[in-house]
Amino acid sequence: MALRRALHFVFKIGDRAKTATFYRDVLGMKVGVSKVKFLKEKSTVLRVCHMFVHFLYPCSPYDGRWSKTMVGFGPEDDHFVVELTYNYGVGEYTLGNDFRVCKVRLNLLKKVKVLCDCVLVSLQGITLQSSKAVSNARRLGWPLTQVAEALYLIPAPGGYPFYLVDKEEPSSDPVQKVCLGVSDLQRSTHYWTTLLGMKIMEKNEEKNTILLGFDDTQCKLELHDVGGPVDHATAFGRIAFSCPKEQLPELEALIKKENHKILTPLVSLDTPGKATVEVVILADPDGHEICFVGDEAFRELSAMDPKGSDLLDKAMAEDKSDEWFAKHNRQKATA
Structure with missing residues (x-):
């Protein structure tokens, strides 16, 4: 559907410092926005945006404290980016089988003649095509495991798997694809195409995958049948899209009519001094969280902050949560 676009995917992280090193120094992404927030239990923003289990230690000075950091290869206006959400009181999250593959194209290693697109669809995790990232990982001593020719597995903090492939950087956004696991490919295809308006770009019956998108130039969504x-x-994460503001009520009404889940009904979120953004959060048949926002206002909110990286560094330097929990003989929670 025209005028709809893919925005970002949300990851929960337990180690903010190691995660920052991975995205900035290994993958080479830039920090667009970084904010530390305190949330109240009945906050509208909490219900809409915050996916953590918190208020774990009522006597802790870190109760309700979390941060959001956006990283990517450029502004969210024309790049698919990653949102990293960090809860000061949570040290670890348990991975499921819901998140599969995200592709990125970057520089091609000159000596490589055989490319590895044929194997990417079956790899669980995020795939970046970047010889520079491979070089960075080796230089920084990040563990690399070769799984095919010119293809390496590298773990992100928290266990999210990444795959690094060498390929020529495209003129458009380097991020190519996000893949989600589904239990019934036909049912999910109907939901994402008929209800959400995505187009079928490619089918692979042998691998039980289907590639979807709103536009050829955007980051694609791949659905992979996990067989159960x-x-x-x-x-669990969340994928976000934007659409013209006037389409949001129509989208919500269609989802209601078809008796699918609406996690957060259409709501307006106010940001002091900035535009008010309208948001609706859905769940597909397998429970994948899907956020749609009004495009016009979101473009203002998602503008890159030139101080984003410095603000992240400042927040990490001021984060004494590890010391506090150690002093009180406690471990951060495993959510």
Whole structure:
């Protein structure tokens, strides 16, 4: 559907410092926005945006404290980015089988003649095509496991698997694809195409996958039939899209009519000094969280902050949560 676009995917992280090193120094992404927030239990923003289990230690100075950091290869206006959400009181999340593959194209290693697109669809995790990232990982001593020619597995903090492939950087956004596991490919295809308006780009019956998108130039969504129930565990994420503001009520009404889940009914979120953004959060048949926002206002909110990286560094330097929990003989929670 025209005018709809893919925005970002949300990851929950337990180690913010190691995660920052991975995205900035290994993968080479840039920080667009970084904010530390305190949330109250009945906050509208909490219900809409915050996916953590918190208020774990009522006597802790970190109760209700979390941060959001956006990282990517460019502004969210024309790049698919990653949102990293960090809860000061949670040290670890349990991975499920819901999140599969995200592709990125970057620089091609000159000596490589055989490319590895044929194997990417079956790899669980995020795939980046970047010889520079491979070089960065080796230089920084990040563990690399070669799984095919010019293809390496590298773990992100928290266990999210990444795959690094060498390929020529495209003129458009390097992020190519996000893949989600589903239990019934036909049912999920109907939901994402008929109800959400995505187009079928490619089918692979042998691998039980289907590639969807709103536009050829955007990051694509791949659905992969996992052959059984989808387990989101506690590390479940959320994928976000935008559409013209006037389409949001129509989308919500269609989902209601078809008796599918609406996690957060259409709501307006106010940001002091900035535009008010309208948001609706859905769940597909397997429970994948899907956020749609009004495009016009979101473009203002998602503008890159030139101080984003410095703000992240400042927040990490001021984060004494590890010391506090150690002093009180406590461990951060495993959500």
